[in-house]
Structures are given as structure tokens and as C-alpha cells.
Amino acid sequence: xxxxxxxxxxxxxxxxxxxxxxxxxxxxxxxxxxxxxxxxxxxxxxxxxxxxxxxxxxxxxxxxxxxxxxxxxxxxxxxxxxxxxxxxxxxxxxxxxxxxxxxxxxxxxxxxxxxxxxxxxxxxxxxxxxxxxxxxxxxxxxxxxxxxxxxxxxxxxxxxxxxxxxxxxxxxxxxxxxxxxxxxxxxxxxxxxxxxxxxxxxxxxxxxxxxxxxxxxxxxxxxxxxxxxxxxxxxxxxxxxxxxxxxxxxxxxxxxxxxxxxxxxxxxxxxxxxxxxxxxxxxxxxxxxxxxxxxxxxxxxxxxxxxxxxxxxxxx
Amino acid sequence: xxxxxxxxxxxxxxxxxxxxxxxxxxxxxxxxxxxxxxxxxxxxxxxxxxxxxxxxxxxxxxxxxxxxxxxxxxxxxxxxxxxxxxxxxxxxxxxxxxxxxxxxxxxxxxxxxxxxxxxxxxxxxxxxxxxxxxxxxxxxxxxxxxxxxxxxxxxxxxxxxxxxxxxxxxxxxxxxxxxxxxxxxxxxxxxxxxxxxxxxx
Numbered sequence: 001x002x003x004x005x006x007x008x009x010x011x012x013x014x015x016x017x018x019x020x021x022x023x024x025x026x027x028x029x030x031x032x033x034x035x036x037x038x039x040x041x042x043x044x045x046x047x048x049x050x051x052x053x054x055x056x057x058x059x060x061x062x063x064x065x066x067x068x069x070x071x072x073x074x075x076x077x078x079x080x081x082x083x084x085x086x087x088x089x090x091x092x093x094x095x096x097x098x099x100x101x102x103x104x105x106x107x108x109x110x111x112x113x114x115x116x117x118x119x120x121x122x123x124x125x126x127x128x129x130x131x132x133x134x135x136x137x138x139x140x141x142x143x144x145x146x147x148x149x150x151x152x153x154x155x156x157x158x159x160x161x162x163x164x165x166x167x168x169x170x171x172x173x174x175x176x177x178x179x180x181x182x183x184x185x186x187x188x189x190x191x192x193x194x195x196x197x198x199x200x201x202x203x204x205x206x207x208x209x210x211x212x213x214x215x216x217x218x219x220x221x222x223x224x225x226x227x228x229x230x231x232x233x234x235x236x237x238x239x240x241x242x243x244x245x246x247x248x249x250x251x252x253x254x255x256x257x258x259x260x261x262x263x264x265x266x267x268x269x270x271x272x273x274x275x276x277x278x279x280x281x282x283x284x285x286x287x288x289x290x291x292x293x294x295x296x297x298x299x300x301x302x303x304x305x306x307x308x309x310x311x312x313x314x315x316x
Numbered sequence: 317x318x319x320x321x322x323x324x325x326x327x328x329x330x331x332x333x334x335x336x337x338x339x340x341x342x343x344x345x346x347x348x349x350x351x352x353x354x355x356x357x358x359x360x361x362x363x364x365x366x367x368x369x370x371x372x373x374x375x376x377x378x379x380x381x382x383x384x385x386x387x388x389x390x391x392x393x394x395x396x397x398x399x400x401x402x403x404x405x406x407x408x409x410x411x412x413x414x415x416x417x418x419x420x421x422x423x424x425x426x427x428x429x430x431x432x433x434x435x436x437x438x439x440x441x442x443x444x445x446x447x448x449x450x451x452x453x454x455x456x457x458x459x460x461x462x463x464x465x466x467x468x469x470x471x472x473x474x475x476x477x478x479x480x481x482x483x484x485x486x487x488x489x490x491x492x493x494x495x496x497x498x499x500x501x502x503x504x505x506x507x508x509x510x511x512x513x514x515x516x517x
Contacts, residue, residue: 112439184415187439210338210362210416212443 005045006034010094011068017153019075020121021087022060024068028095032066036101038132039125039219042071043099043266046085053082054266058124058193058219059101062131069101072157074121104269105193105219107132112187113139117177117202119194120146123154125219126193130161143167143177145198177202181209192218219269228283231307235259235316236278244306251302259316261302268304275302280312322487326425328449333360337418337444340389341409343402343431344368345423346451347395353422353450360389362416369402370395377401399427403434410438422448426456426467429494453516457485458495465495473501473512482509485516 007028014022025042027033036042036059046053057071075087090096105125107114114133116126123144133140142165146154151170158166169176181190190206192199199218206216227247234241235254244253251273254261264272268286277300284294286301293299300314333340333356340360344353350366351357357364365379375395382391396402419440421431428447435445454470464478474483476498483498490497502508 182414182416185439186410186413186415186417188415207336210336210418212336212441214441214443215415 004100005097006100007095008033008069008098010090010092010096013090013092016072016157017150020072020153021075022070022072023086023090024061024070025096025098026068033069034100035066036063036069037103038063038107038128039105040101040103040128041105041125042069042101044082044086045097045099046082046090048081048085048089051081053085054099055082055086056265056267058105058128060124060127062135063128064131064135072121072124102264102270104265104267105191105217107191108189108217110187111138111189113141113185113189115180115184115188115190116140116142117190117192117194117198118142118144119198120150122192122194122198122219123157124193126191127157129191130158134161141165141167141180143169143180145169145174145194147171174198174201178205178209181206181211189215189217192216228306231309232311233307234279234311234313236313237316249303250300250306250312254302254316261316263303266303268301271301273302274299276315278313278315280307280309282306282312283308322489324489325487326447326449326489326491328447330355331420331422331446331448332356333364333420334418334446335359335361338362338416339413340364340418340420342366343406343419343421343423345399345427346371348422348450350391350393354420357391358388363389364391365394366391367394367396367402367406369397369399371398373397377405399430403430406431406434407438410435410440413438417444419445420447421445422450424451424454425449426454426494429456429491432491433494455485455516456495457483457498458490458493459483459498461500465493466498469496470514470516471512472515473509474498484510 008025009028010023011026012024016022041056041058043054043056059069060072061070073083073086075083107129118126126142144154148170151168154168192202203216230246231244232241233244233250238259240257242253242257244250251261251263262272264270269288271288277298281297282300283306285304288301289299331354339362342354347368347370375397377394377396380393419435421428432445432447454468457466457469457474459476459478461481462479464476466474466477469485472485474485476483482501484501486497488497
């Protein structure tokens with residue numbers, strides 16, 4: 001599936017801290033940007049010589065204001081290139097190709113109250129959420145966890161939000177969450193975004209306090225698609241054998257071989273890229289397949305999952 | 317044949333306490349023993365409140381707490397005079413409740429689906445409510461022509477309380493309206509009515 005793309009021009013690139021940089025992007029043709037909703041992300045196609053990075057960033061600007069989209073990019077320590085490129089090489093005036101906004105972390109419209117828990121750069125989708133909740137008048141509450149030295153950065157990002165609703169917890173202060181989770185009115189939905197450990201701990205705590213699964217929502221970003229042992233993927237229908245390197249995802253390797261594979265989120269969440277496995281055993285890293293599907297070893301999500309066996313034969 | 321095993325017809329199974337819940341509120345439209353209404357009472361994590369309609373003026377709806385026996389969760393019973401009495405207190409209770417509550421209802425379909433509607437309006441998710449049919453099979457019928465709900469229908473043909481139309485009571489059930497659909501029986505040949513049978517006793 002060749003995803004539709006749109007060219008965006010960098011209108012501003014502003015450092016917020018040594019590791020965070022905010023980008024304001026406008027439609028390259030001068031029109032309105034593509035519509036999106038709170039929680040949507042943008043996938044940037046960043047070309048660095050022969051390599052193409054497809055990095056997804058949550059849209060932090062209000063979905064109602066289509067004059068621009070804003071994103072915040074954290075420079076990861078062991079950047080594979082995408083975030084380093086944005087921090088160092090991309091300048092105002094540059095045009096970047098981007099996929100259309102997609103949303104794997106939408107707001108639950110029927111919720112009476114929205115409780116958000118974020119860690120570090122995981123705040124980004126919630127900046128758009130807050131704009132939407134403020135416009136609609138829906139009750140909300142945000143608990144943001146960060147390192148002590150980054151407190152001022154996040155305070156500045158949230159400076160425009162009503163103070164009583166925003167709670168920034170710097171350092172190791174996760175304990176406050178149990179009390180808040182125990183006191184939420186019926187109809188509250190919990191959203192978490194940030195490091196996997198924080199999200200898992202928050203959801204586990206909520207479950208132990210009687211929150212059903214239907215009230216728990218989370219967005220994982222990065223992490224899942226990190227590399228692993230190299231393996232050979234055999235594309236049965238295309239009659240191709242391709243090498244999947246330790247730093248390449250299966251989906252990237254399939255695309256590099258010129259095969260049009262289905263995909264959408266590229267983060268193991270949406271289920272679009274699911275492919276039948278004819279031989280070999282997948283190493284599942286997605287959030288989509290259920291336990292039975294995983295155990296059957298008949299299906300794989302090519303965007304994040306890899307192989308436990310040296311060869312994996314796919315129906316592609 | 318309009319009365320059939322249509323898919324919207326709810327299927328019920330016996331109530332059991334949801335071990336994931338932190339507080340439990342069990343509602344019954346008749347004064348049945350708690351253990352007859354629901355399984356798992358003795359294994360529940362968190363307090364159980366049992367509210368039932370006693371249908372008598374000798375009760376006042378006040379809580380009657382029972383000290384917890386051994387490791388069992390504490391149980392508090394409240395007997396209500398009538399349905400509006402119970403619904404009135406339930407609205408107040410749900411407005412003050414927090415996430416972690418589980419609601420259970422047992423009784424006739426009119427009762428349990430009215431509770432379901434109230435629970436949904438209070439923000440409860442489907443996973444937080446369990447319902448089970450018990451007692452009479454009589455139905456609340458929704459007239460698709462004038463939108464009136466006619467309660468306690470036991471026959472295959474019913475007169476709409478709103479417009480007086482003779483309605484065929486279908487098996488098509490609406491969770492949103494908490495009622496079975498009723499359509500005019502003699503729409504095509506006015507005055508020609510099929511015989512009414514007592515089906516929903």
C-alpha cells in the first residue's frame with residue numbers, strides 16, 4: 001500500500017531544551033493542513049542520503065486550527081538518524097514529505113472526564129487533547145511525570161492550561177497516582193502515554209483499583225520496532241528471499257525489496273500490516289494480535305515483529 | 317412470523333460478582349435472598365450493597381448494615397417501597413460514585429433495562445454492569461409509530477397506551493429504548509387482527 005503523502009514546509013524550528021525541539025509545519029502550497037483529531041500523529045519521511053527514516057510524531061497543535069501543525073521532537077540518545085536529522089539538519093524553509101495524519105489514540109467521545117497520565121515527551125498527544133477538551137468544556141485532569149531537570153520545560157509547555165487541572169510530578173513521585181485513580185467519578189477514561197514502564201505501572205494500578213479495560217487507553221511510541229537478530233524472510237508469492245538486518249524492521253526490508261506490503265501505523269497497533277506466516281516462528285512485538293493468534297504462529301505484524309527462527313516464510 | 321429467535325433478543329446468564337470490582341451494588345425488583353440473586357457473595361473483594369424493591373409501605377429504604385462475618389465482605393441491605401423510590405436513590409448514588417464500582421441487576425426485563433439505561437447515562441461502561449432476567453416474561457413495548465412505551469405486556473398483540481394502535485409485539489429488542497418493538501398489526505388491512513395469544517407470562 002503506497003500511503004498518500006503531503007509536502008509540509010518548516011515555518012519555525014525552536015529549541016525548548018537541549019533535547020527537545022518544537023517544529024511548526026505549514027502546507028507547502030500555502031493552504032490548510034489536512035484535518036486531524038486530538039491524539040493524531042504525523043509520519044515524517046526524512047531522507048538522509050540513501051536512508052529514509054519514517055518517524056511518527058504526535059501533533060501537539062489544536063486540531064481546530066488548520067493553519068499549521070506543530071510537533072515536538074525529542075533527540076534520542078541512540079538516534080537511528082531521524083530525530084538527530086530533525087535537530088541538526090532541518091531548517092525553516094525546508095520542505096518535508098509527510099504521511100496524512102493518522103490517529104491510533106483518539107479521545108473517547110462518551111467519556112464524562114478525561115484523566116491523562118504522561119511521562120517525559122509522552123506529553124505531546126495530550127497538548128492537542130487539552131486544546132480539544134478546553135474548547136468542548138469537558139472535565140479533564142493531567143498528571144505529568146518527568147525528570148527534575150526537565151520540570152521547567154514542561155511547565156512552560158503547559159503554562160496556558162488552567163493550573164488546577166495540571167499536576168507536574170518531578171522525580172520519583174509515582175505514588176500520587178493511586179490516590180487520584182481511586183477518586184475518579186464514574187465515566188472517567190484513563191489515557192497514558194510515555195515510557196512503557198510508566199504506562200504499564202499506571203494501567204496495572206488502575207486495574208487493581210477496579211478500572212475495567214474499556215476505560216484504559218494508551219499510546220506507545222518508539223521502542224517496539226527496535227532491532228534484533230538478523231533473519232531471512234521468504235516472500236512466497238513474490239518469489240523473493242530478503243535479509244532482514246539487525247537494525248532494519250521486517251516491513252522496511254520488504255519495502256526496500258520493492259514489494260508493496262500493507263501497513264498503516266508502523267507501530268504494531270493498527271493491524272493493517274498483518275501477514276500470514278507459512279513457516280517459521282514469529283517473535284511478536286505488536287499490541288494487536290490476541291494471545292491465541294500469537295500462540296498459533298500463523299500471523300505476524302511486519303512493522304514491529306521479527307523472527308525466532310532463522311527463516312520466516314510469508315504469504316507475500 | 318414476527319415473533320422469532322431474532323438476534324437482538326438479549327441472552328442472560330446467572331449473575332456473579334466481578335472479582336475485578338472494588339465495590340458492588342446489586343439491584344433486584346423483588347425481595348429475593350441475595351444468594352439467590354447472585355453467585356460469589358462470599359468471595360467478593362470490597363463491600364456489597366443489596367437494594368431491592370419490597371413493594372410494601374412497611375419499609376423506608378434505610379441502610380441495614382450487617383457486620384462482616386469472618387473474611388466475607390461487609391453487606392448492606394436496603395429495602396425500597398417501589399421502583400421510583402429505588403431509582404431516585406440510585407441516581408444520587410451513581411452521581412457520587414467513583415470508578416471501581418460494579419452494578420448488577422436482576423428482575424423483569426423492563427426493570428433491568430431501565431437500570432441499564434440509567435447506568436449508561438451515569439457513565440458506566442458495559443463491562444461494569446451485569447444484568448439477569450428473573451420473574452415474569454412480560455414486556456415493555458415501544459410503539460414504532462407514536463414512540464410510546466407500554467409496560468407489562470403479556471400478549472402477542474397489545475394496545476398502545478399512546479395512540480391506541482393494535483401492535484404486534486416483536487422479538488426485536490432495543491437496548492437503547494429498553495423495550496421490544498411493536499408495529500401496527502392491521503396496517504395493511506384495517507380492522508383485520510390476528511388472534512392475541514398470551515406468550516409473555
